[in-house]
Amino acid sequence: MTTLAEKFGRDDWTRFTLRQRMTRYGVIFGCALAIAWALTSIEVIWAWVWGAPEQIGDLFGRMYPPDPTNLETILKVLWDTVNIATFATTFAVLLSLPVAYIAAQNTTPNRATLWLGRLILVTSRSVNTIIWALLFVAIFGPGVVAGILAIMFRSIGFVGKLLGEAIEEIDRRPVEALEATGASRFKVIAYAIVPQVMPTFWAVSILRWDINLRESTVLGLVGAGGIGIILQGAIDTFNWPEVATILIAIIVLVIIGEVISAYLRRRIL
Amino acid sequence: MLKITDLVKRYGSGDPVLKNLDLTIEGESVVSIIGSSGAGKSTLLRCINRLVEPTSGSINLNGTELTSLRGKNLRAARRKIGMVFQGFNLVDRLTVMENVQSGRLGYISTWSAVTRRYPKADIRRAYELMERVGIAQYANTRADQLSGGERQRVGVVRALMQDPDILLADEPTASLDPKTSEQIMGLLRDLAGELKLPVLINIHNVTEAKEYTDRIVGMRYGRIIFDDVPAKLDQEAMDQIYAGSPHADRAKDGAAA
Amino acid sequence: MSAPRDTWKKPPFIANPLLRWAVILGAVAYFGWVGLTMPIDWNRVSEGLGRAGRIFSGAFPPSFERSGLLIDGFLESLKIAILATAGGVLLSIPIAFMSARNVAPKPIFYLGRAIIIVARSFHPVIVAILFVKAVGFGPFAGVLTLIVYSVGFVAKMLAERIEEIDFGQVEAMRAAGAPYFSTLTYAIFPQIMPRQIGLTIYQLDSNLRASAVVGIVGAGGIGATLANAFGRYDYDFALAITMVIVGVILVSEAISGVIRKRIQ
Numbered sequence: 001m002t003t004l005a006e007k008f009g010r011d012d013w014t015r016f017t018l019r020q021r022m023t024r025y026g027v028i029f030g031c032a033l034a035i036a037w038a039l040t041s042i043e044v045i046w047a048w049v050w051g052a053p054e055q056i057g058d059l060f061g062r063m064y065p066p067d068p069t070n071l072e073t074i075l076k077v078l079w080d081t082v083n084i085a086t087f088a089t090t091f092a093v094l095l096s097l098p099v100a101y102i103a104a105q106n107t108t109p110n111r112a113t114l115w116l117g118r119l120i121l122v123t124s125r126s127v128n129t130i131i132w133a134l135l136f137v138a139i140f141g142p143g144v145v146a147g148i149l150a151i152m153f154r155s156i157g158f159v160g161k162l163l164g165e166a167i168e169e170i171d172r173r174p175v176e177a178l179e180a181t182g183a184s185r186f187k188v189i190a191y192a193i194v195p196q197v198m199p200t201f202w203a204v205s206i207l208r209w210d211i212n213l214r215e216s217t218v219l220g221l222v223g224a225g226g227i228g229i230i231l232q233g234a235i236d237t238f239n240w241p242e243v244a245t246i247l248i249a250i251i252v253l254v255i256i257g258e259v260i261s262a263y264l265r266r267r268i269l
Numbered sequence: 270m271l272k273i274t275d276l277v278k279r280y281g282s283g284d285p286v287l288k289n290l291d292l293t294i295e296g297e298s299v300v301s302i303i304g305s306s307g308a309g310k311s312t313l314l315r316c317i318n319r320l321v322e323p324t325s326g327s328i329n330l331n332g333t334e335l336t337s338l339r340g341k342n343l344r345a346a347r348r349k350i351g352m353v354f355q356g357f358n359l360v361d362r363l364t365v366m367e368n369v370q371s372g373r374l375g376y377i378s379t380w381s382a383v384t385r386r387y388p389k390a391d392i393r394r395a396y397e398l399m400e401r402v403g404i405a406q407y408a409n410t411r412a413d414q415l416s417g418g419e420r421q422r423v424g425v426v427r428a429l430m431q432d433p434d435i436l437l438a439d440e441p442t443a444s445l446d447p448k449t450s451e452q453i454m455g456l457l458r459d460l461a462g463e464l465k466l467p468v469l470i471n472i473h474n475v476t477e478a479k480e481y482t483d484r485i486v487g488m489r490y491g492r493i494i495f496d497d498v499p500a501k502l503d504q505e506a507m508d509q510i511y512a513g514s515p516h517a518d519r520a521k522d523g524a525a526a
Numbered sequence: 527m528s529a530p531r532d533t534w535k536k537p538p539f540i541a542n543p544l545l546r547w548a549v550i551l552g553a554v555a556y557f558g559w560v561g562l563t564m565p566i567d568w569n570r571v572s573e574g575l576g577r578a579g580r581i582f583s584g585a586f587p588p589s590f591e592r593s594g595l596l597i598d599g600f601l602e603s604l605k606i607a608i609l610a611t612a613g614g615v616l617l618s619i620p621i622a623f624m625s626a627r628n629v630a631p632k633p634i635f636y637l638g639r640a641i642i643i644v645a646r647s648f649h650p651v652i653v654a655i656l657f658v659k660a661v662g663f664g665p666f667a668g669v670l671t672l673i674v675y676s677v678g679f680v681a682k683m684l685a686e687r688i689e690e691i692d693f694g695q696v697e698a699m700r701a702a703g704a705p706y707f708s709t710l711t712y713a714i715f716p717q718i719m720p721r722q723i724g725l726t727i728y729q730l731d732s733n734l735r736a737s738a739v740v741g742i743v744g745a746g747g748i749g750a751t752l753a754n755a756f757g758r759y760d761y762d763f764a765l766a767i768t769m770v771i772v773g774v775i776l777v778s779e780a781i782s783g784v785i786r787k788r789i790q
Contacts, residue, residue: 034608035612038605038606038609041605042602042609042665042666042669043746048666049666052666056661058660059656083560086556086560087557090557122772122776126775128738130739130742131738131739131742131752131768131771134742139574141567141571143570143571144564145566145571145574171361174359174360176320179320180318180352181347181351181373181374181428181431182343182346182347182375183371184374184375184379186379188374190383191363191374192360195360195361195362196360196361198362199362215649217652221742221743222742235655235659243656250648250652251643251644251648254646254647255647364537366534385535389533392533396531396532409537
């Protein structure tokens with residue numbers, strides 16, 4: 001009796017065919033090449049790189065122990081930060097409703113509005129909050145207004161895109177049923193479309209609020225209000241113990257935000 | 270009276286789905302339309318309330334020519350045509366009352382629609398009808414929590430809230446189990462009698478069609494090939510309606526042309 | 527049943543009336559009070575419109591005159607993104623194993639989770655500003671920042687994937703007497719590899735976006751070029767840079783989307 005292996009003259013086995021192996025090697029080689037290119041051409045002073053662990057250790061060493069003398073101011077500014085995030089999220093969510101409506105293929109009035117909607121979404125989404133903040137600080141001067149506007153402009157694209165997709169994915173049949181009752185366009189939207197996108201609306205709003213809480217902590221670094229301003233101040237004056245307190249405050253804020261948004265999600269959905 | 274003359278519906282450039290169809294429905298009769306899938310039953314129904322745009326021909330309901338209506342006039346005409354759907358087509362996340370009142374959307378103001386302040390008469394009517402079909406206790410329940418039979422009852426009440434001149438039902442029982450299905454058919458027949466309302470029902474189940482309707486229209490590939498009382502629907506007629514395939518018909522039409 | 531009723535009210539969103547009114551009044555009070563007490567300098571804001579006009583008229587048409595600077599800045603961003611992705615992904619594999627509940631011992635699990643939480647809580651810009659202080663201005667601070675940023679995301683997602691793996695395969699390997707690392711390569715890696723590759727591509731894309739931002743606080747790349755242009759009121763150059771950033775982000779998003787779809 002011959003074994004199967006003898007019968008087919010095979011006693012070797014490889015995981016991949018030659019072609020598959022070649023593609024894999026190609027991809028790995030390409031990645032290695034990209035990394036090598038980046039490593040050799042990036043403008044860094046390598047002596048600094050080797051000294052980096054020591055420097056970073058030193059920095060953290062100087063942060064200890066955290067200095068809570070300015071805690072009251074820190075908490076006050078932290079509250080401003082929360083307000084920036086909350087106000088900006090609220091405005092952005094309201095403004096994103098009409099944008100989502102014209103950016104969804106099945107509700108947009110015509111092709112021109114569809115492209116207008118998409119243009120708004122893409123512009124808003126591709127420009128980072130910090131870049132928006134630079135612009136608004138230049139226009140309205142340093143402060144809360146620039147911060148709120150920056151976060152708003154970034155959030156409209158995010159919320160609008162997800163809402164628009166939710167509108168495109170609704171069940172068409174109730175819409176058909178209400179059209180058959182002779183209801184006007186507006187009433188069909190209010191009764192057949194709005195209820196279907198409500199869960200997404202809340203989920204996206206909460207998610208974006210959580211993200212905005214994080215984003216609003218850095219606005220101050222470019223002058224747009226919130227905790228970032230005193231963080232920048234503490235760093236510039238080399239007051240590392242206070243920097244540590246601010247960083248801890250930010251972590252606590254972000255974790256509280258996450259807990260609240262998780263709770264709201266569970267309650268509402 | 271609903272009078273359909275020479276109705277043609279063609280999707281794109283293909284063969285017509287409805288071919289020069291004539292149909293008249295008078296009085297308060299319950300009429301069922303039978304035929305295999307693809308015979309054009311659903312298209313016919315949807316042409317009547319213009320969810321589907323007819324290619325040519327005329328549809329006249331109580332003196333109003335439906336095929337030429339646009340905008341406001343079309344909506345006013347649709348108010349008078351109730352429709353019950355195979356998939357119920359309820360808004361799942363709204364309460365039963367809101368679903369039922371959505372049948373009145375063509376009548377009430379936008380303000381009362383959005384704020385859910387419905388006219389007293391409408392609420393009374395809704396409770397009466399819900400009581401009649403046995404779903405009044407669910408007024409505040411969300412539609413997605415009901416069983417299939419209950420959901421279809423909501424669908425029927427919604428259509429009746431429109432105070433329609435005619436009721437269209439597109440496979441109203443196809444998503445239901447046999448027992449519930451018979452209850453819904455019985456309900457449609459009884460309500461038609463009580464409200465003096467003509468009802469046009471697309472249906473797959475021939476036994477139910479025979480039992481619950483006064484007149485059967487048999488369709489085959491876009492044409493009406495049988496139109497008589499249920500007693501006249503014998504085996505031969507059944508074979509004609511259900512035998513063959515649209516494809517075979519298409520070949521024959523081609524040869525004839 | 528009694529005679530049909532003629533009133534109906536939609537059941538309220540929050541059934542408990544006390545809680546409902548508390549939520550409504552709380553929201554009104556919050557928005558009213560905070561809205562009125564926000565530290566806003568309205569005079570300064572009202573000057574903004576004129577200023578906006580000047581900025582926008584200064585920004586049009588966008589100037590690509592110094593495109594050499596633009597390309598250099600952009601290539602530096604790309605290098606930062608590549609190195610940070612490579613470093614971050616390598617580093618996140620052990621951290622992911624540390625923070626997966628089903629493979630790590632309890633104390634190590636908590637340590638891993640703590641690393642992830644810290645890495646995720648800080649916006650990359652804050653991390654960047656600290657690294658700039660520690661290791662000086664330039665792309666190296668950017669690479670370090672984005673390594674932290676990548677660990678926060680990739681390690682978290684990967685740890686979740688590891689927690690979902692089919693443990694039967696691990697048991698089968700152990701039953702066959704395989705040592706620890708063979709078990710890892712045969713039973714766990716094949717299960718997490720597709721996710722890992724998808725995450726890597728996604729992270730490269732998002733590092734490229736983030737590298738444009740961390741430069742604003744001095745961590746190298748196109749962001750530094752943009753911040754400089756803004757600082758010198760070169761709004762036409764700033765607009766050109768922003769347009770290029772947006773274009774590159776759209777292209778890289780499309781490419782990463784296509785590749786991830788191919789792989790699955």
